[in-house]
Structure formats: structure tokens, C-alpha cells
Amino acid sequence: MTDLLIHDAIVVTMNQENQILKNGSVRVTDGVISSVRATEPGDRDSAAGRVIDASEKVVMPGLIDAHRHTDFALVQGLFSELGGGELLKEAFALYHTAEPTLGDSFFEAAWRLACLRQLTHGVTTVNAMDFTPGLGAEAIGESGLRAVIGSELADVLDPASADDQLATARRFIETYHDTYEGRVTASIAPGGEAGCSRRLWEGVAELRADYPDLRLHTHLYDSAEADTMAAGSGADDPLDLLDRYGLLDERTLLTHLLHADRSDARRIADAGAHVLHCPTVYSYFRAGERTWFPLPALQEFGANVAIGLDDPFWFDSWDLVREAKHARLLSNFEYGAQQWSSYDLLRMLTIDAARALGLNDRVGSLEPGKRADVVVVDIDTPRHRPYSNLPSVLTNTVTAGDIETVIVDGEVLMEERTVESMDVESVRTAAARERERLQARTGWETSLAGSTPPDESILRRVSARPLLRALRQYGRGIVHQHGW
Ligand SMILES: [Zn+2]
Numbered sequence: 001m002t003d004l005l006i007h008d009a010i011v012v013t014m015n016q017e018n019q020i021l022k023n024g025s026v027r028v029t030d031g032v033i034s035s036v037r038a039t040e041p042g043d044r045d046s047a048a049g050r051v052i053d054a055s056e057k058v059v060m061p062g063l064i065d066a067h068r069h070t071d072f073a074l075v076q077g078l079f080s081e082l083g084g085g086e087l088l089k090e091a092f093a094l095y096h097t098a099e100p101t102l103g104d105s106f107f108e109a110a111w112r113l114a115c116l117r118q119l120t121h122g123v124t125t126v127n128a129m130d131f132t133p134g135l136g137a138e139a140i141g142e143s144g145l146r147a148v149i150g151s152e153l154a155d156v157l158d159p160a161s162a163d164d165q166l167a168t169a170r171r172f173i174e175t176y177h178d179t180y181e182g183r184v185t186a187s188i189a190p191g192g193e194a195g196c197s198r199r200l201w202e203g204v205a206e207l208r209a210d211y212p213d214l215r216l217h218t219h220l221y222d223s224a225e226a227d228t229m230a231a232g233s234g235a236d237d238p239l240d241l242l243d244r245y246g247l248l249d250e251r252t253l254l255t256h257l258l259h260a261d262r263s264d265a266r267r268i269a270d271a272g273a274h275v276l277h278c279p280t281v282y283s284y285f286r287a288g289e290r291t292w293f294p295l296p297a298l299q300e301f302g303a304n305v306a307i308g309l310d311d312p313f314w315f316d317s318w319d320l321v322r323e324a325k326h327a328r329l330l331s332n333f334e335y336g337a338q339q340w341s342s343y344d345l346l347r348m349l350t351i352d353a354a355r356a357l358g359l360n361d362r363v364g365s366l367e368p369g370k371r372a373d374v375v376v377v378d379i380d381t382p383r384h385r386p387y388s389n390l391p392s393v394l395t396n397t398v399t400a401g402d403i404e405t406v407i408v409d410g411e412v413l414m415e416e417r418t419v420e421s422m423d424v425e426s427v428r429t430a431a432a433r434e435r436e437r438l439q440a441r442t443g444w445e446t447s448l449a450g451s452t453p454p455d456e457s458i459l460r461r462v463s464a465r466p467l468l469r470a471l472r473q474y475g476r477g478i479v480h481q482h483g484w
Contacts, residue, residue: 001049007053008053008054008055009024011024014366026059027048031410032371033368035368060377062124062125064350066127066276070126071131073312077316078451080315084288109433116143119419121320121400124145124406128148130152131152133150140183146183146363147183149172149176150215153169153200162199173207188214192218201241221254239267256277256282261297274306275304280326281309281310296335305352307323307327373407373409374405375405383397384397404417
């Protein structure tokens with residue numbers, strides 16, 4: 001018995017042959033795709049539990065956001081007009097005032113709003129790294145979406161000790177890995193060479209030995225001081241740091257790499273590690289000299305690259321399709337035209353991201369046997385027609401607003417832009433309430449014209465402990481990097 005049947009669609013399968021069916025049907029049974037083939041007349045009056053007529057519309061795999069933080073989704077709009085140095089300073093102050101005073105209700109509302117945004121932007125899977133992973137697992141699980149979530153480990157700038165953070169991460173894995181019918185899985189997520197002490201890296205290596213199936217998800221080479229910071233943990237450079245702890249292999253996900261060079265690209269590709277690229281955040285808030293990740297070398301050596309939004313609430317966009325467009329524009333600007341084809345970008349948003357997360361046996365393409373994570377994109381409008389290059393339309397013209405139906409595990413979570421799996425009004429009410437609390441507690445002022453940070457110096461707003469730890473560990477480097 002078929003539970004769901006979509007017919008008369010332009011099916012962009014993202015299978016190995018990049019096959020597109022001009023007029024196709026996708027059948028789903030028990031959450032799994034049972035067939036993908038040309039539409040037959042009987043499909044239109046099928047006895048399936050739910051039938052979706054997708055005439056002239058595109059049906060493709062759900063999008064995968066390969067790197068995101070979520071905790072502070074409710075600060076959206078506060079940072080949009082800041083410069084790079086100011087952003088880091090204000091974010092640091094906010095993390096250390098909001099986190100202890102606002103409590104779980106703030107972060108729960110943030111996660112639920114993030115789920116609503118993710119869903120309405122067609123992102124069926126997210127790879128998240130956060131300080132409130134348990135709230136995240138529950139919000140994702142209940143919204144019907146899919147996620148890999150890591151408990152973010154960063155003891156240098158955080159008051160909690162390495163051992164306490166590692167214990168929290170272990171508890172998270174034990175409680176939430178492989179829950180909600182397998183839609184929620186865990187990763188191990190050290191913040192990167194900039195935020196972790198030696199003791200933390202040792203503990204991460206122990207976690208990995210205990211949970212060898214999990215992804216290791218981290219930031220690397222995101223500042224000019226990356227080598228100095230790795231030296232603080234006794235390594236020659238950030239890749240050497242991972243290598244020393246046995247953390248650099250095909251289960252490793254490396255975000256940013258803005259200061260990595262050609263030889264780093266070769267080491268990453270040789271190890272089979274995956275690269276998570278987040279173009280908007282670093283171009284929006286550029287501070288200091290312009291640097292970009294070594295894309296030509298990564299391509300030459302065959303590294304797998306996927307795309308993520310990183311901190312969508314800093315630059316006010318949750319549109320992963322536009323993020324892929326930014327990836328192309330900025331890489332072409334840096335290295336010359338044709339860095340990626342439109343098909344490359346579509347693969348990065350779907351099957352290549354699934355491969356990075358170790359989920360390519362379950363999602364990332366529309367093929368029999370895979371879980372049914374599917375989006376329907378409306379391109380039957382004057383904004384898109386007439387067209388002749390569908391992959392280009394899907395990466396250059398379409399925005400997330402064109403995605404009208406979202407299905408995960410065969411369940412319809414949104415149909416024709418009506419959200420079915422979440423109580424939208426309660427998400428909005430909680431977000432508005434918690435945002436008012438945020439402003440009252442932190443002193444940020446907002447109006448329709450913009451936002452103003454509090455006048456008070458951050459040295460008065462942040463307790464001395466995290467600042468002193470940071471200075472002891474990295475001294476001048478961190479002062480310079482954060483502009484204090
Ligand atoms: Zn990040």
C-alpha cells in the first residue's frame with residue numbers, strides 16, 4: 001500500500017547519473033521511496049493515502065544545511081549593521097549575559113523558531129553545533145525534521161570546565177543519538193583550535209574512541225591566528241592538532257578553512273575529511289585582510305565540499321539556496337568564473353552534504369530504498385518561465401520562498417506553504433515573548449530602523465572569569481582578533 005504519491009512532476013533525482021525525469025512520479029511506502037519512474041495514467045487517481053499533483057513543478061531531495069548554530073536564533077536583527085570586530089565583541093558579551101540569565105525558555109523558543117524557519121525554507125536536515133543540544137534534539141524531533149546535533153565544546157571562552165563539558169556531551173549522545181525514528185543523531189563537536197584546551201582535545205579523542213560511528217564536527221583555520229592557537233595546544237598547526245589526537249579522517253567535518261593553503265587542502269583530501277563552506281557570514285562581516293578557502297586545490301585533490309548557513313541570525317537570512325549562490329559568486333570573484341557548475345551546487349545542497357554527514361544511505365537523493373525527504377519547488381511562474389537550464393534556474397533564480405511543500409520520512413510537514421507539523425502561532429508567541437526578555441536583560445535597544453548595543457563597556461558586562469581564561473590561553477592573539 002502506497003502512503004504517498006507525487007505525480008506529473010519534473011523529478012530532479014540527484015542520483016549518480018544526475019537523472020531528471022520530465023514527467024515523473026515518486027511513490028512512498030512506510031516513509032521509504034518505493035519507486036521513481038515516469039508518471040502513468042493510473043497515478044492521477046491512485047488509491048494512495050495522499051496524492052500530490054506536482055504538474056510543472058520540481059520535485060527534488062530536501063536541502064541539507066551542513067553547518068549551523070541555533071542557540072541565539074532570537075537575536076536576529078541585532079547584528080546586521082555591525083562591523084566584524086564589533087560583532088565578535090557584542091556576540092561574546094551577549095553569550096555571557098544572556099546564557100546565565102535567560103534560561104531554558106529562551107533557548108527552547110529559539111530552537112522552535114529555528115525549526116519553523118528551517119522547515120519553511122525547505123531544509124529537511126541540519127548539521128548543528130550548539131550549547132543547548134538537548135533542547136535542539138527535542139525541537140527537531142517534534143517538528144518532524146531531521147538533524148545531526150553536537151554539544152558544542154569550547155572551554156577556553158566558557159566558564160564550564162573541559163571535564164564538565166565532556167560529561168554533558170557524553171550524556172547528550174547517550175540520551176539523544178538515534179532517537180525520533182532515527183531522525184535525530186549526535187556528533188562530537190569541539191569548537192575548533194580557537195576555543196579548546198589540551199584537556200578538552202584529549203577528552204574529545206576519548207569520546208571518539210567510545211563512539212566511532214559519530215561525525216567529528218569542528219571549525220578550523222577561521223582566523224589568521226589559527227597556527228598560534230594550535231601551538232597553544234602543542235601542535236604545529238590545526239590539522240596537526242587533529243592528527244595528534246587521531247581526529248582527522250573520513251568521519252571528520254571541517255568548517256571554514258579561510259586561512260588554509262594548498263598543502264592543507266591536500267592533507268584534508270588525503271584524509272577523506274569533508275569541508276563545510278559558509279560563504280555569507282565571512283563576506284558580510286569581513287574584518288582584516290580578505291582570505292578565502294583554497295577551493296581550486298580542494299577540487300584538484302578531490303575533497304568533498306558542502307554548504308552551511310553558520311549563524312543565519314547574524315545576517316538575517318535562512319535561505320540555503322541563496323547561500324549556494326553566494327558560494328558561487330564569491331568563489332568566482334576570488335578565483336575566476338566556472339568554479340562550480342549549477343549541478344555541482346545542487347549536489348552540495350543534497351547528496352554531497354548527505355555524504356559528509358554519513359547519511360547518504362538514507363537521504364540526499366530520490367532513489368528507491370531511501371527515506372522520503374522531498375521538497376516541491378514551484379517554478380511554474382513568470383519569474384522562472386520560460387527556461388532552458390533547470391539546474392541554473394534552481395540555483396540562480398529560485399529562492400527558498402519558491403519551495404511550497406516539504407516532506408521528511410514520508411510525512412508531509414508543509415503543503416502548499418501551510419505548515420502542518422508545528423503550531424506556528426505558539427512558536428511566534430514564545431519567540432516574541434523571549435525576545436522582549438532578551439532586550440530587557442541585555443540593554444539592547446531596537447526599533448524598526450535598527451538596533452543599538454548597550455553603551456556599557458563589555459568589561460563591565462561580562463564576568464571576569466571567561467575573559468581571564470581567554471587571555472591566559474592565547475594572550476595577545478585573542479585580544480587582537482576580538483578587537484578589545
Ligand atoms: Zn560555525
